[in-house]
Amino acid sequence: MPNNPVSLKSVVAVAEARASFADHRTGRNCRPTNERIAQLTGLSVRTVQRASTALRLLGVATEVMRGRQRTRAERYASWRVGDRGRGWASVWALHDSRFHRLSPHPEGSLLENQPSVKNSLTTSTRPKAGSSAAPRRTAPSPQALTLANRWICDRHSPPWARRYRTGAPWARLLTTVAEHGWTPRDLNQAITDWIGTGHWIPDAPHKPIGLLGAILAAHGNPAERPSALEEAREAAEFTLTRKRIAAQFAERDAALRARQAARAALSGSGRRAALDIARQAAQRALQRRAEADRLAHEERRTRVDEIRGIPAN
């Protein structure tokens, strides 16, 4: 800030004062007036303005909304809720310093992987074992490496899990939990539990591996996987669902078999015999009814002839 210097002490004082007004978890909704901050810090309003500018330029604070005079409608609305202020102070959001790394060029960088200008690419002498050379580190276990690589690729993992391009830096830390069969879900559940117990995790932790180590240490026994209960509940629910579906299939098969049996019975010998008997009975009933009708007709005719005096044949 040329021609507008401000001391680190003042910047820190203003940052602390602003932080006391912001939401602790998100850093948002920081809206004190410059005069209020000046009262808290004992600095002048002008110095508070300079320090706020420094915070903005450092990338740790963003002025979300400039302070301004309220419009008449806004003032009426404010009066209804008991706020008689005439203006609105600026709204700030406090956050971490973000380092935005550019994505690699799809064709590859021209500045990387340059051929060495040295004539000889290997050293002529090799330090003997036991000398002052650094000891060789043991390679991380394949389990831990697999867990680390899966974790940094998991879409539920926090952004800082992708701080490093591979999971190798994380592997040594995850050796113990990998031996106990932890999954990326377990790691993320441990992080969620950590936040849920009142801890705060910055967007870009200074030492993410150390932070994860602290989270794992706080979790305690690595044999107790954080998501084991949840997975057991899901497995039980899955089993119940499969049983229910199997019962539905069995019920459907039974209904199918019953329908096929009923259809088969329609063309059976018993049904044919019964139908023949019924048909013969119906014919006999028909013949009896026709005979009865004929007799009744004969009787009526005889009676009519008697009344008319016609002698019977």
Next chain:
DNA sequence: CGTGGTGGAAGCACGAGAAA
């Protein structure tokens, strides 16, 4: 080098006084 003060500017609303 760091702090504090001064003056100017922007944008909006309100109130008082002058003008139509």
Next chain:
DNA sequence: TTTCTCGTGCTTCCACCACG
């Protein structure tokens, strides 16, 4: 009586200067 102009209040930012 209505409309217009001007000063004031309130918040912010910025440049410049004096002082320890």
